Amino acid sequence: MIEARGVEKWYPNGFHALRGVDLTVEQGEVVVIMGPSGSGKSTFLRTFNALEDFQKGAITVDGITLSDDLRHIDAIRREVGMVFQQFNLFPHLTVLENLTLAPVLVRKLPKAEVQRRALDLLERVGIAEQAHKYPGQLSGGQQQRVAIARSLCMEPRILLFDEPTSALDPEMVQEVLEVMQGLARDGMTMVVVTHEVRFARQVAHRVVLMDAGVVVESAPPEQFFANPQHERSRQFLSQIS
Amino acid sequence: MATAGLPWWRNRRLIPWLVQAGVGLAVLVLVAFLVTNLVRNLTAAGLLLSWSWLDNPAGFDIAETWLPFDAGLPYWRGLLAGLVNTLRVVVLGLVGSTLLGTLAGTASFSGNALLRSLARVYVEVIRNVPLLLQLVFWYFVVFLQLPNGSAAIQIPGLVLAKSGLYLGQPELVNGVWQASMRVSVEFGALLTGLVVYTGAFIAEVVRGGVAAVPAGQWEAARSLGFSPLQTLRSIVLPQALRAIVPGLNSQYISLAKNSSLAVACGYTDLYSVAETTLNQTGRAVEVVLILLGSYLVIDLTISALMNGLNQLVQLKER
Amino acid sequence: MDSPLLRRLRRDLFATPLDGLISIVLVVALAASAAGLLHWALVQAQWAVIQANSTLFAVGRYPLDQQWRLWLLTILLAAATGLSWGLLRALPRPDRPARLWPFNDRLAAVLLAGLALGLPLLLRLGTAIQLRWWVITALLLLARWAAGRWGRRIPDPVRRWIPLIWPLLYLLGMVLISGGLGLVNVSPSEWGGLLLTLLEASFAILLCFPLGVLLALGRRSALPLLRWGAVLYIEFIRGAPLITLLFLGQNILGFLLPGGLAPERVWRAAWVLTFFAAAYVAEAVRSGLAAVPLGQLEAARSLGLAMPQALIHVVLPQALRVALPATVGQFITLLQDTTLLSLIGLLDLLGTARTVMANPAFLGKNAEVYLVLAVLFWGCCAALGLGSRALETRLNTHSTAKA
Ligand SMILES: Nc1ncnc2c1ncn2[C@@H]1O[C@H](COP(=O)(O)OP(=O)(O)OP(=O)(O)O)[C@@H](O)[C@H]1O
Ligand SMILES: [Mg+2]
Numbered sequence: 001m002i003e004a005r006g007v008e009k010w011y012p013n014g015f016h017a018l019r020g021v022d023l024t025v026e027q028g029e030v031v032v033i034m035g036p037s038g039s040g041k042s043t044f045l046r047t048f049n050a051l052e053d054f055q056k057g058a059i060t061v062d063g064i065t066l067s068d069d070l071r072h073i074d075a076i077r078r079e080v081g082m083v084f085q086q087f088n089l090f091p092h093l094t095v096l097e098n099l100t101l102a103p104v105l106v107r108k109l110p111k112a113e114v115q116r117r118a119l120d121l122l123e124r125v126g127i128a129e130q131a132h133k134y135p136g137q138l139s140g141g142q143q144q145r146v147a148i149a150r151s152l153c154m155e156p157r158i159l160l161f162d163e164p165t166s167a168l169d170p171e172m173v174q175e176v177l178e179v180m181q182g183l184a185r186d187g188m189t190m191v192v193v194t195h196e197v198r199f200a201r202q203v204a205h206r207v208v209l210m211d212a213g214v215v216v217e218s219a220p221p222e223q224f225f226a227n228p229q230h231e232r233s234r235q236f237l238s239q240i241s
Numbered sequence: 242m243a244t245a246g247l248p249w250w251r252n253r254r255l256i257p258w259l260v261q262a263g264v265g266l267a268v269l270v271l272v273a274f275l276v277t278n279l280v281r282n283l284t285a286a287g288l289l290l291s292w293s294w295l296d297n298p299a300g301f302d303i304a305e306t307w308l309p310f311d312a313g314l315p316y317w318r319g320l321l322a323g324l325v326n327t328l329r330v331v332v333l334g335l336v337g338s339t340l341l342g343t344l345a346g347t348a349s350f351s352g353n354a355l356l357r358s359l360a361r362v363y364v365e366v367i368r369n370v371p372l373l374l375q376l377v378f379w380y381f382v383v384f385l386q387l388p389n390g391s392a393a394i395q396i397p398g399l400v401l402a403k404s405g406l407y408l409g410q411p412e413l414v415n416g417v418w419q420a421s422m423r424v425s426v427e428f429g430a431l432l433t434g435l436v437v438y439t440g441a442f443i444a445e446v447v448r449g450g451v452a453a454v455p456a457g458q459w460e461a462a463r464s465l466g467f468s469p470l471q472t473l474r475s476i477v478l479p480q481a482l483r484a485i486v487p488g489l490n491s492q493y494i495s496l497a498k499n500s501s502l503a504v505a506c507g508y509t510d511l512y513s514v515a516e517t518t519l520n521q522t523g524r525a526v527e528v529v530l531i532l533l534g535s536y537l538v539i540d541l542t543i544s545a546l547m548n549g550l551n552q553l554v555q556l557k558e559r
Numbered sequence: 560m561d562s563p564l565l566r567r568l569r570r571d572l573f574a575t576p577l578d579g580l581i582s583i584v585l586v587v588a589l590a591a592s593a594a595g596l597l598h599w600a601l602v603q604a605q606w607a608v609i610q611a612n613s614t615l616f617a618v619g620r621y622p623l624d625q626q627w628r629l630w631l632l633t634i635l636l637a638a639a640t641g642l643s644w645g646l647l648r649a650l651p652r653p654d655r656p657a658r659l660w661p662f663n664d665r666l667a668a669v670l671l672a673g674l675a676l677g678l679p680l681l682l683r684l685g686t687a688i689q690l691r692w693w694v695i696t697a698l699l700l701l702a703r704w705a706a707g708r709w710g711r712r713i714p715d716p717v718r719r720w721i722p723l724i725w726p727l728l729y730l731l732g733m734v735l736i737s738g739g740l741g742l743v744n745v746s747p748s749e750w751g752g753l754l755l756t757l758l759e760a761s762f763a764i765l766l767c768f769p770l771g772v773l774l775a776l777g778r779r780s781a782l783p784l785l786r787w788g789a790v791l792y793i794e795f796i797r798g799a800p801l802i803t804l805l806f807l808g809q810n811i812l813g814f815l816l817p818g819g820l821a822p823e824r825v826w827r828a829a830w831v832l833t834f835f836a837a838a839y840v841a842e843a844v845r846s847g848l849a850a851v852p853l854g855q856l857e858a859a860r861s862l863g864l865a866m867p868q869a870l871i872h873v874v875l876p877q878a879l880r881v882a883l884p885a886t887v888g889q890f891i892t893l894l895q896d897t898t899l900l901s902l903i904g905l906l907d908l909l910g911t912a913r914t915v916m917a918n919p920a921f922l923g924k925n926a927e928v929y930l931v932l933a934v935l936f937w938g939c940c941a942a943l944g945l946g947s948r949a950l951e952t953r954l955n956t957h958s959t960a961k962a
Binding site: 049088092101105 | 855858863873877
Binding site for chain 2: 575783803897937
């Protein structure tokens with residue numbers, strides 16, 4: 001589904017954020033990316049749906065090669081959903097409108113149909129009764145679940161998560177992780193940047209450790225956590241546990 | 242990223258440049274169009290850009306100047322005298338409106354409810370009435386109605402009469418007031434109008450700045466035994482200055498620009514000299530350039546000074 | 560013997576001896592000025608200058624035999640206002656209480672009726688004109704009542720098009736005022752008074768807003784040329800006094816355009832006002848844009864919205880909400896700035912006032928005239944400010960979001 005080869009990125013200020021990253025994500029696979037702060041996890045994740053551009057290497061998402069072609073970028077953004085650390089819900093729209101905005105505008109689907117699907121999705125993430133509230137009236141955990149539902153409403157084939165639980169109070173982390181676990185069970189392809197070791201152990205098919213703009217290690221969770229191959233991984237694991 | 246064979250309207254790297262090129266081209270064409278017209282029309286009118294007319298004798302008088310000026314002097318001296326007249330009202334206006342604004346701004350925190358509401362009413366009334374209307378009001382209704390001669394309003398050291406405002410030791414000589422310093426009622430009306438108007442805006446700036454100081458500062462000072470006034474003066478205002486100075490900057494600049502309404506009270510400032518000059522010479526482009534340039538320089542000067550002050554205020558923190 | 564009132568008085572006015580002194584001085588001074596003003600207004604002032612020139616103040620030298628067009632426009636405006644007002648109450652949104660006649664509305668209705676009854680009498684308008692105002696006010700309130708009563712029955716597709724009556728009315732108003740479509744042309748030089756003031760202000764407000772939004776977007780654009788262009792324009796305009804720009808418009812525009820293309824003086828001034836206000840509106844909108852987190856745009860883009868869609872549906876609604884008070888503040892300033900037209904020889908309200916007072920019959924009636932104008936402007940500006948604050952609280956009731 002995702003195929004990244006030798007991706008290198010320099011920020012406009014000259015900072016070399018990605019120094020040749022390779023990653024392959026299969027259909028239905030759940031990949032967790034870990035790594036110290038500033039290692040380039042977010043930057044890498046955001047290249048998948050062209051929120052960040054890159055200078056060298058190649059990325060292919062769902063058979064479409066990312067290029068400067070706007071048509072490809074539009075297509076990829078339609079197929080790839082993204083969930084942010086700060087939720088980024090639209091505060092001036094109700095929960096339901098948050099969900100229906102993109103499908104109606106981008107996919108040009110009839111409003112009634114989208115609304116039906118949106119309500120189903122809200123049901124699935126457990127907040128159907130909040131459909132007519134505004135995001136500001138919800139708790140953090142509820143907001144993040146709405147954000148996930150909003151992405152799902154575009155019927156994406158891949159979901160990207162950038163530290164989806166980092167901005168949540170501890171007691172709300174679980175409800176969001178459960179929703180994500182459910183998605184994984186249903187076979188959604190997911191790339192998740194997170195520090196939640198338990199989620200990585202239970203849900204991920206593969207854990208990837210990034211450091212200083214390169215992938216240091218990529219292994220199934222059992223192996224990654226029990227028996228890391230690289231010195232840098234061991235160091236990282238000792239720091240987070 | 243692969244770009245070969247990609248049509249330009251789908252190339253995300255090319256599009257920003259194309260947009261800019263398009264906009265740039267449109268602006269260039271527009272400017273070229275306007276400039277060619279300008280040159281053609283000016284040539285036809287025999288008014289091509291030239292500055293030599295500035296040396297011709299002006300032929301008009303200015304009622305009240307600081308720089309000596311008479312009709313025989315060249316235009317540029319007239320414009321300069323107008324500029325000095327503008328600067329005079331701006332500088333005095335800055336001082337006056339700052340005093341009035343600070344007073345009204347702090348009055349809105351007074352323990353006295355009457356004083357508080359008076360400050361509010363002042364701000365609400367002044368800000369919702371056009372400045373120009375206020376200026377003509379001050380001029381025609383207040384200053385031109387001042388009595389003359391011995392009936393004039395006399396305050397020790399100051400006499401307000403229709404014939405002018407006299408400072409120093411004014412005395413009545415043959416029914417005419419005389420003093421070491423006299424300004425016209427036109428100047429008085431303009432200055433009063435500008436000060437009262439700008440003062441209301443500065444009061445809001447001051448109020449906002451003071452309100453931005455955390456309540457804990459008040460409480461801490463009060464618990465140390467400071468009186469409310471002392472607290473305000475030596476604890477709160479110095480901190481509030483950080484929020485106030487940037488707001489003052491824009492108020493000062495609008496005061497400078499607003500001084501161009503001097504014609505409404507019959508005071509001869511830069512704009513009014515420029516208008517007369519245009520009427521006599523027809524040199525519209527040059528006159529407008531002089532006007533815009535002068536006000537730009539005044540604005541920039543104020544900004545520069547206020548920036549310096551700002552740095553001073555912000556630095557004190559550390 | 561401590562009644563609450565006394566205690567409050569003591570706390571508010573006589574907390575300390577100094578406070579007490581200030582209070583007493585203020586009370587005496589205020590009472591004296593109030594008495595003086597009242598005496599002047601009731602005894603000394605000669606309001607005939609207003610009464611005799613009410614038409615001049617209202618429409619300037621608009622030809623007498625064509626004034627029915629303005630009456631017609633007023634009638635249409637009243638009907639449209641009543642209709643919109645009533646529908647606003649009849650069709651509550653989920654977040655809006657479904658009260659047909661909230662207290663504020665009753666107050667406004669009573670106030671309107673009072674104005675319609677009182678003002679013409681106060682101004683000693685002729686019976687015919689007085690009657691017209693009564694009918695127009697009655698029409699407004701009737702439309703308000705009817706729309707409130709039966710608004711719900713209007714079928715949905717029709718309802719959606721109702722807001723369109725306003726732009727249509729604006730265009731129709733332009734035709735009615737200036738002529739065309741079989742109506743005799745009335746040259747702009749014959750427009751004056753309140754008519755001219757409102758025309759210039761509404762024209763500039765309507766056009767400066769989109770222009771200001773574009774400039775603000777330009778100023779925050781990632782494309783350097785657009786950004787610098789917008790900065791240059793905004794700073795140039797904000798550096799110059801309006802009067803010099805009006806001066807430029809009157810004296811140089813003719814040179815900048817090919818012969819005959821330069822618009823009428825009234826329209827030149829309107830365009831200058833528009834371009835002037837746009838720079839200030841741009842700054843207000845820019846601060847609104849700055850308040851929208853970057854994540855909003857990213858979220859919209861990652862959902863597949865194109866840039867214009869993301870701006871229109873996600874960024875601008877939030878930015879404009881933040882920018883609303885500052886923007887309305889600029890509109891208020893713009894309304895006040897129309898008085899500068901009198902300095903370039905146009906007969907707006909203030910210009911009309913000056914011509915009236917040049918008339919020997921009304922020489923020296925400055926106080927009366929300027930006071931009335933001040934009250935008029937104060938009323939309009941304060942109402943705009945109140946409206947903006949009401950709108951602001953309504954918009955903020957739900958979405959003080961931390962998202
Ligand atoms: N717009 C930018 N301009 C310049 N440098 C940037 C920019 N954004 C990020 N960086 C730098 O790039 C590096 C990688 O950033 P990135 O956000 O991808 O890290 P991360 O692994 O997601 O860290 P965190 O765990 O803190 O989110 C960091 O050192 C950061 O300082
Ligand atoms: Mg990150």
